[in-house]
Amino acid sequence: MELKEIGRIYSPYKTVKEAPRQGKISDKFCEIEIFPAYETALLHADEGRYYVVLYFAHEADRTALQTVPPWAKEPYGVFASRSPHRPNPINLCVVKLVRREKNRLFVIGLDAIDGSGLIDIKPYVRELDEAEA
Amino acid sequence: MELKEIGRIYSPYKTVKEAPRQGKISDKFCEIEIFPAYETALLHADEGRYYVVLYFAHEADRTALQTVPPWAKEPYGVFASRSPHRPNPINLCVVKLVRREKNRLFVIGLDAIDGSGLIDIKPYVRELDEAEA
Numbered sequence: 001m002e003l004k005e006i007g008r009i010y011s012p013y014k015t016v017k018e019a020p021r022q023g024k025i026s027d028k029f030c031e032i033e034i035f036p037a038y039e040t041a042l043l044h045a046d047e048g049r050y051y052v053v054l055y056f057a058h059e060a061d062r063t064a065l066q067t068v069p070p071w072a073k074e075p076y077g078v079f080a081s082r083s084p085h086r087p088n089p090i091n092l093c094v095v096k097l098v099r100r101e102k103n104r105l106f107v108i109g110l111d112a113i114d115g116s117g118l119i120d121i122k123p124y125v126r127e128l129d130e131a132e133a
Numbered sequence: 134m135e136l137k138e139i140g141r142i143y144s145p146y147k148t149v150k151e152a153p154r155q156g157k158i159s160d161k162f163c164e165i166e167i168f169p170a171y172e173t174a175l176l177h178a179d180e181g182r183y184y185v186v187l188y189f190a191h192e193a194d195r196t197a198l199q200t201v202p203p204w205a206k207e208p209y210g211v212f213a214s215r216s217p218h219r220p221n222p223i224n225l226c227v228v229k230l231v232r233r234e235k236n237r238l239f240v241i242g243l244d245a246i247d248g249s250g251l252i253d254i255k256p257y258v259r260e261l262d263e264a265e266a
Contacts, residue, residue, distance in 0.1 A: 001136040001189050006220050024260065040199060041219070041220070044210060045212055065174040066173060079171075079174045079184075080178040080256055082258065087253075092187075119221050120220075125215065126264070128215070129263075131229070
């Protein structure tokens with residue numbers, strides 16, 4: 001399955017070490033550039049709403065199958081953890097779109113390192129994305 | 134960006150028309166087979182919990198940039214809609230893992246058509262995945 005890079009993420013995190021453990025705990029702005037070829041796909045992407053951002057964790061270890069999460073003392077399978085290191089390192093953050101300038105989105109809640117490739121952005125829909133868990 | 138198929142989804146929906154508009158509104162079981170090479174990545178993937186499933190919508194129109202959603206009367210950009218038709222057709226469902234038999238996961242809440250390729254599965258974490266929206 002071949003994906004296209006549809007945009008690029010510019011973030012204050014230059015390295016994996018600098019990135020927050022989860023985007024949700026950060027209040028820093030990141031900028032998402034949607035490449036011009038896809039700008040019309042942003043029609044009605046409105047400021048103030050929340051979006052699910054999928055991006056490619058290009059520095060991840062794609063051979064990792066188990067990991068010891070920061071909150072655990074024993075190994076967990078990567079499919080039972082949120083580790084960025086996994087066979088298909090697609091990371092997911094629910095972000096708030098604070099400001100939009102044409103094809104540039106300024107968001108809060110993203111943990112991507114600078115230069116990460118954007119894969120998709122979808123509106124967060126409470127009825128679909130919230131579990132009773 | 135090249136992704137590997139890490140598993141296969143078997144569902145009661147043989148065609149796009151048969152699939153529910155959203156997985157969340159379905160109470161039917163789907164079966165996810167994790168390919169044996171990745172089975173150890175399921176350690177601690179436990180029954181009863183919720184998981185975010187990413188799969189490849191192989192029948193999607195990857196050239197679509199705008200669409201009229203079922204709840205609207207005017208076009209929306211695909212990045213402002215949950216349409217499966219988008220440049221990178223990675224669909225996302227929050228599912229409940231009802232039963233697990235080794236590398237076979239029986240879930241409720243998935244809208245994938247039969248034979249869809251599995252990309253990733255992550256545990257749903259309320260603190261990360263829920264927005265104040």
